[in-house]
Amino acid sequence: MSENQIDEGLRSELQKRGVWVTSTQELYNWGRRNSIWPLQFGLACCAIEMIATAASRYDLARFGGEVFRPSPRQADLMIVAGTVTKKMAPQIVRLYNQMPDPKYVISMGACAISGGPFKQGYNVLKGIDRYIPVDVYIPGCPPRPEALLHAFMELQRKIKEQELTGKNKAAHLDRAQPSEFPVPDFGAHDLEPPSNPNIFHPPKLERV
Amino acid sequence: MESLEEIKARVEAAVPGAKIEVVPNAAVAAQSSLLLDREHAVALAQFFRDDPALKLDHCSNVTGVDWLDRKVAKKVKVKKVVEGVEKEVEETEEEFFPGYLEAVYHLFSMSLKHGPVIIRMRTPDRAAGAHLPSLTSIWRSAEFQEREIFDLYGIKFDGHPDLRRILMWDEFEDFPMRKDYKEPDDYEYEPTPHDEVLEKAQQHYPPRPQLDGAEKITATDSHG
Numbered sequence: 546m547s548e549n550q551i552d553e554g555l556r557s558e559l560q561k562r563g564v565w566v567t568s569t570q571e572l573y574n575w576g577r578r579n580s581i582w583p584l585q586f587g588l589a590c591c592a593i594e595m596i597a598t599a600a601s602r603y604d605l606a607r608f609g610g611e612v613f614r615p616s617p618r619q620a621d622l623m624i625v626a627g628t629v630t631k632k633m634a635p636q637i638v639r640l641y642n643q644m645p646d647p648k649y650v651i652s653m654g655a656c657a658i659s660g661g662p663f664k665q666g667y668n669v670l671k672g673i674d675r676y677i678p679v680d681v682y683i684p685g686c687p688p689r690p691e692a693l694l695h696a697f698m699e700l701q702r703k704i705k706e707q708e709l710t711g712k713n714k715a716a717h718l719d720r721a722q723p724s725e726f727p728v729p730d731f732g733a734h735d736l737e738p739p740s741n742p743n744i745f746h747p748p749k750l751e752r753v
Numbered sequence: 754m755e756s757l758e759e760i761k762a763r764v765e766a767a768v769p770g771a772k773i774e775v776v777p778n779a780a781v782a783a784q785s786s787l788l789l790d791r792e793h794a795v796a797l798a799q800f801f802r803d804d805p806a807l808k809l810d811h812c813s814n815v816t817g818v819d820w821l822d823r824k825v826a827k828k829v830k831v832k833k834v835v836e837g838v839e840k841e842v843e844e845t846e847e848e849f850f851p852g853y854l855e856a857v858y859h860l861f862s863m864s865l866k867h868g869p870v871i872i873r874m875r876t877p878d879r880a881a882g883a884h885l886p887s888l889t890s891i892w893r894s895a896e897f898q899e900r901e902i903f904d905l906y907g908i909k910f911d912g913h914p915d916l917r918r919i920l921m922w923d924e925f926e927d928f929p930m931r932k933d934y935k936e937p938d939d940y941e942y943e944p945t946p947h948d949e950v951l952e953k954a955q956q957h958y959p960p961r962p963q964l965d966g967a968e969k970i971t972a973t974d975s976h977g
């Protein structure tokens with residue numbers, strides 16, 4: 546148990562006596578995780594599922610994420626919903642850099658994860674995690690709205706666990722951690738560089 | 754609508770000096786096409802659009818084709834003196850066809866409700882001579898599609914109002930739809946590689962160890 550958490554037994558005991566106890570961290574994370582404002586943009590067919598998730602049938606508002614912001618300055622979450630072409634990738638990284646901390650990324654669908662069906666093509670980026678850190682990956686082509694809701698809840702769980710102080714404090718509170726990442730340039734044959742080696746670690750191939 | 758041979762005869766009479774070739778298509782679709790010569794292509798296209806019997810006023814599609822250099826082996830009978838006797842000997846000769854790039858236009862008539870008439874133009878070669886006259890002045894709808902062909906095949910359309918890359922970025926130098934295009938090598942682990950992907954994957958496999966046995970390629974997370 547971390548030093549920032551309250552003993553569950555003591556808390557329930559106090560609650561029975563009408564005293565509600567919390568910590569700054571809990572209150573802070575509770576507020577943050579229930580008002581995640583996504584950046585309003587879509588890239589391909591996954592965006593249609595994202596729109597469906599935000600609409601009345603699936604209703605992302607139940608989780609506090611319905612406020613899609615048209616400006617990266619007001620957004621907490623980037624849902625990369627769709628195929629990232631190499632021509633689009635620098636703009637995605639630039640938008641991510643313009644978002645204020647703390648910020649999170651959901652990589653939605655096969656294309657945003659790995660290039661998906663277009664992986665062997667010449668114009669599609671083989672996963673947005675080559676340039677920006679991703680918090681939650683959703684497989685699917687496209688993923689159903691339930692899958693996006695699941696990813697959203699997964700992200701909420703992740704935010705709930707984040708600590709404000711101490712050794713394991715959240716990345717956005719750690720000055721040593723970068724919050725902006727280099728924007729790739731358009732090269733003669735490919736993006737320059739083709740990935741950010743500091744954050745992208747492709748699997749190593751081994752014979753067994 | 755009249756046959757392609759009839760169109761060819763009429764249009765060659767109307768545009769002096771123009772040469773048209775009927776390119777037959779033996780496949781089931783049987784969509785044969787007309788090959789226009791580059792020098793008269795714009796005048797010919799104007800005829801196709803304005804002729805009252807054709808009125809091909811709608812250019813629905815423009816696309817490119819890349820034809821690589823070809824070598825065709827042919828068997829030729831040659832007379833030769835073998836051991837003092839003249840004999841007929843079969844020899845194989847290789848015939849060389851230089852490659853070229855092609856632009857294909859699909860034309861319809863909205864007013865007469867017929868089509869398609871397919872016209873083609875060929876470049877003299879695949880390198881510096883890859884120029885074709887632009888037909889954007891005849892069919893406005895060809896503008897973006899000619900830009901796309903320029904972007905992906907590298908055919909330069911002379912007389913095009915705004916010939917820039919349309920899909921790839923301006924700094925890009927290759928032509929990805931050409932058959933000899935080599936894409937950048939940004940390969941990573943592929944769980945079920947096959948065909949060309951397998952060939953690509955094998956170039957990235959670690960070297961074979963001394964002991965040769967049942968083995969497979971797996972990926973381990975480099976985070977450990």
